Amino acid sequence: MTLTTSIQTPSRLSRRRGQGGLPRGVLxxxxxxxxxxxxxxxxxxxxxxxxxxxxxxxVILQRLWQLAQTPAFLVDVASSVGNLALSFVLATVIGVLLGLVLGLIRPLSWLVEPTVHFFRAIPPVALVPIFVSLIGFGTETRILSITLAAVFPILISTIDGVRAGEPTLDMVSRVYRLTGPERLFSVMLPAAGPRILSGMQVSLITAFVVMIASEMLGSSTGLGAATLLAQQSFAIPDMWAGILVLGIIGYAATALFTLFRRRVLRWYIASQQQEKNA
Incomplete structure (x- = not known):
């Protein structure tokens, strides 16, 4: 055994420990x-x-097992998960693209930001009845409602992330004579990545809440609609079963995004750990 393999370096120890210095297995x-x-x-x-x-x-778990074997319940679950995933992807694409434009073009940002903050201040759930009145009931209404509510955290985080590193990025770009695309994909987006992903995490929670609200307002499909119908029909075990499944979906979505965030920001987490151990 060599000296390098027998000594536990701080980086190796940090992999085995989580927040607060506790072993990752304990957490x-x-x-x-x-x-x-x-x-x-x-x-x-x-x-x-x-x-x-x-x-x-x-009784609730027994009823949940019975519902899980019915096609209607599986369709409701698939509808909710599909609307959430599609709306979150759309909100991410729109928020990042608009955030890059507004973060780089200051005059345009000065014109648009008051409107952005105005709509951001409106509670997301309050937008659902407006879209139902204008567009009607349907999948398009739910996707539009979820997307619009989820886009603002990503948009604002992207703007802040681009502006936070702009002086340093300009200096690096000039020194290495980077082209526009190289500057965007090699320097700017990685530097803004931690803030963008933090905004995406907030956006995911917002999208989940609005998904449930949009399904409860006039929709006939989705877990939100099924749970509300069970409550109105006094099918209480069905209502509790729907609530449990909604909680499981929310937890699973958050856990998957956390894994995705850690994988994308491995370099950032490693650099933060090195600074902490220094």
């Missing part, structure tokens, strides 16, 4: 144990429940 175990513990407490607390609006968790 992952805690992340799994907390939801399991909450489910156990819910199971115990509701086991003897006779309240029609608070059925036992066992």
């Amino acid at each position: 992952i175990g805690a992340e799994i144990a907390v939801p399991v513990l909450l489910l156990v407490l819910w199971w115990v607390a509701s086991a003897a429940s006779t309240n029609a609006f608070f059925p036992p968790l066992q």
